[in-house]
Amino acid sequence: MFASIWRLRHFTRPYQKQLYFGVGAFGVARFFESMVPFLTAAAINQMTNGDYDVMWPVLGIIGAVIMRYTVVTTARFAVRKVGLSVAFDLRQRLYSSLQNQGAEFFSQHSIGDMMTRAIADISLIQRLISMGTILLVILVYASLFGFAFMIYFSPLLTLLLLPPMPFIFWYARYSSRQMGVASKRVQDQLSELGTQVQENLSGIRTIQAMVQETREIRRFAQTNQAYADAFYLQDRINSAMTAWMPSLAAICSLTILSYGGYLVLNGEMPLGNFVAFFMFVSMVVQPFRVAGFIVNLVQRAAVASDRLFEVIELDPEIADTPSGRTPSVLSGEITINHLTYCYPNSTQKVLDDLNLHIKPGQTVAIMGRVGAGKTTFLKLLVRLLDDKSQSVIIDGCNIQDYPLAQIRAQIALVPQDPFLFGEPLKDNLTYDDPNRALEAIWNAATSADLQHTIEQFPDQLDTLVGERGVTLSGGQKQRATLARGLIRHAPVLILDDCFSAVDTQTEEHILSELKRLRRTQTTLLVSHRVSTARHAHRIIVLQDGKIMESGTHDDLVAANGYYAELERVQREGAENQNFEQARSAQ
């Protein structure tokens, strides 16, 4: 556990001075704070001796209070600042690290998981430094100074105060652990409740159509009751702690009252010291209340720290290893030599001894069933996945020898899933280079048949898309991402099933645009539609990671294989499909 916390020193190092200053200053502040009971004792002692001129002790108290306020606020701020700065740095590191992760990493970690690390884990560490340090320091200094003054007043009475201390400490820890369990249950029940409500309201039409309201309300009542029960339990534990902590501390008060009182009665202890004892004991015991909290915080922060370092210390998934001997502009020639690919931690060959040669300017259509390896193949061409066997050759050089940025700039991949950022449409279309000319944007939009859509929006290209703006339909999104690919005029353009949500007519338009724009450039496209593939120079059919068929449309129809079958089914089934499109064409 401590090793996990210790790792954080790399992040606290730049702020070490501030941290030490803060910790030191807390000691000074605690000294001034201890002066209040000490001087109170002095004043009372004076009075018992018949000297009522208490100006000096009172001025001393006021001075100590002012000093303590000044020092403690400075110290607290210093430590909190360290916490905030460390959180800032951790966020930066996490962000940079995550940006260079890829498919392999995200196959094992969800975005939600990463968000939890970025939000909850970093905040835990911030609290450990800001709050945990302060509380721990208070606990230590309060005991140190409190006992020092008490020993100074009466070593024996101080000794008698010690036995209950471990119990108080233990009880504080015990209750806060119980609190932790109880509050976790409350959280769980609340999230259960939330899920149930959400689920219910989303499916309200089905519920009402099936006349299930009463049943669902009854079910909700149960969850609601469970939540109330959890809440009540939490309150009860909390209240018990509020009741019994002072009662345990009262054992110390009783000791002072009995033995201290006895000493005072016998004239062995001045009355002022007796009073000060009560004040010092409360100073020592009060921070105990948070002891359990500190332990809990350290434990949770240790876990958080491990979780963060797990990500922060990752190397970029795809290494940038330019050899410096590669052409700066690609011609678009792609050679695949015996390419076999398995996903990490898997022995299943997604691509199995693939061989392919694509000449510059060729348009190649790739077809095949779901899971045939199409997308994997395309990702290898832009190094979203990395082929370690050096089987992907671009313009005669290994793909790993190119600068990563060059590969991705000159081989433009339009992914299957049309993702748009919650930004203006214009920024989405020029995502790779925000400085593109307006004319280029409109040209690309026109080629992707998006210009009418844009013109419909009052804000045109400045229309904000996504949750906070306009929600685009699946087809519109696809066309927007297509435009984002087209605008780059890359030597190689790869379209991964980008027409699935656009109707055949629009597709026709886009395909003819592609033909016009990319006459001399290489284009690869994946599709399930024969109508898309038929115009390509070459069609290849992948199955189980192997090329099963390869040739022109006519070749493959004549070959009477998968493609021919697909062509037949779609020709006949087209009835249905086109019907649907006519219906839903917008």
Added chain:
Amino acid sequence: MKTHKMPERDYTMFEADLSGSALNVKLLRRLLNWLKPYKSELVLSSVLVLVASTLQVLLPIIISLVAIDHIIRGESDADTPDFGLIELNTYLAQHSGLPPLMIACLLYAVIQIAWAFTGHAHRISLSRAVINGLRDLRLDLFTHLETRPSSFYDRVAVGRVMTRVTNDVEALYELLRGLGSLIGEFVPFFVALTVMLAIDAQLTLLLLLGLPILTAATYYFRRITRHLFRQVRQTLSALNQNLQENLAGLQVVQLSDRQDFNLNRYTQLNTKNRNFELRSARVETLYGAFNDSLAHMAIGCIIWYGASHVSTLSMTLGEVILFTQFIGMLFHPIVVLGEQTNILFRAMASGERIFQAIDWDEKIHEPGQALALPKRLRGEVKFEHLNFAYDVGAPVLQDVTFTIHAGEKLAIVGPTGSGKSTLIRLLSRFYDFSNGQIFLDGIDLNHLHSHDLRRRVGVVMQDFHIFSGSIYDNIALGNPAITRQRAIDAASTVNAHHFISALPEGYDTELTERGQNLSQGQRQLLAFARVLAADPEILVLDEATANIDTETELLIQDALTQLTKDRTSILIAHRLQTIQEADRVLVLSQGRIEEIGTHDDLLGAGGLYSTLHSLQFQDKLPESTTNQEHQLDAQE
């Protein structure tokens, strides 16, 4: 014909973000209605808090007045309210023979324990009342929401409504608990104040001067931080949103080589957030140590004032010490009050949102005297001159008249927005309609209770809802008549049995929220099984458009045939096969019936249907057809 006019409603209320609101007494009073059933707990709690507060005040009195003044210094002021403790102490000491100091210790211990118990009892009885009251409120709210009609859910976001049941009720809890803790602070405050005033009114008033200072400091602190905290929250959420989006679109980021640019933007957001955090930390640290310091200052004042009064014998030393012990009780309530105000204002807004939802009285019109349906319907459905609009001036259905014969299978086709879904929604009485009529076996739908009707009309919607529970629960839906065997039979008939049996626990497999552990096709089959098990006389189906693999597609088509066998069925068809298997096809366009007839008839007629139908055969569309299609587009 009677008409129930739909009132104009302002749904934007459900979008508005109420972040704070003024103190609203009416709202509080209304909230108290839910606490009424738990009055006895509240009364008990109030009595207990008084007892506990008094006990709390007695503890320092034992030390200052009993031990120090009476026992140690042998002097005491008869006017000082000691709650009879000195007398009790003397009495017990005399009768037990124990030293008075020992008796004082015993009293201290007893009172401490009594305080702990009464305080605990006070807090938990209050908590019980509040928790139960809010539990009831939450259930009432949920019940209300669960029975709002579709028209309501068409307009409001589920998330917004949901937070009313969770977060907003939560905020009310915070509010009530906050009020509870204020009681726990202010009652001891007043008890202590009474004692202090009796001892020395002048010193007490002097100390009370600290309260305005503390109040002002607290007020300013809250005012500054309320703004700062909001900035902190906003910048943090912007920061997290940026990260989230960056991760969601990471592939695009990497393909566009935007990592550095994006990191730069993130750094800006991160810096902005840190600066606000630093500013609020600055303010918080300044305020945080303020009230302790003020209390310590007050101790200095008490000693200063006390010394001169002890010298003139107008105060005892024990009384001076008692004052120093009470100082915390005097100042602390203000600090707590400061902590609670923000909660109070937030809770007011939450309360408004909750009551706004509870007051939302939109509902489906039910007949005063609902007709009872016969045990078994023939299943004839008749639409007569039905007109309908969701919004005034935007008709969705216009003069729709047609009849579906008992046992007939009718496919409805038409472009998006032509009113197909509305038609079936009205048949299930999801909306009120008054212009035109629908008859079920000759009975006017408006004379039926919607629940009775819905039990006879089985609906399978596109967004099929899975209930939490097992597969069997999802088929039977709590209907005791649907035995396990009947559920299995139904599932077998619609080809769902195969995949259900393959699940780890078969029919007992628990389904999660929205049925994420089932594929689209499987969910569809399960929906079929559910409807078949219920055996409604009328089947209404909005065919799913989702892409489903060919194999499952075949299963679904076959299941559909089974489902519609000998049953009046209305199918919003998206697949040609479904249309071809229907007895008749109804073509809707712009809310009007364009054509109705058999597939072959309509093809021959050369109308909209044949246009829709003919689009697929040509690779290249003839010019005229394309125009026709554009016309269709324009209609939407």
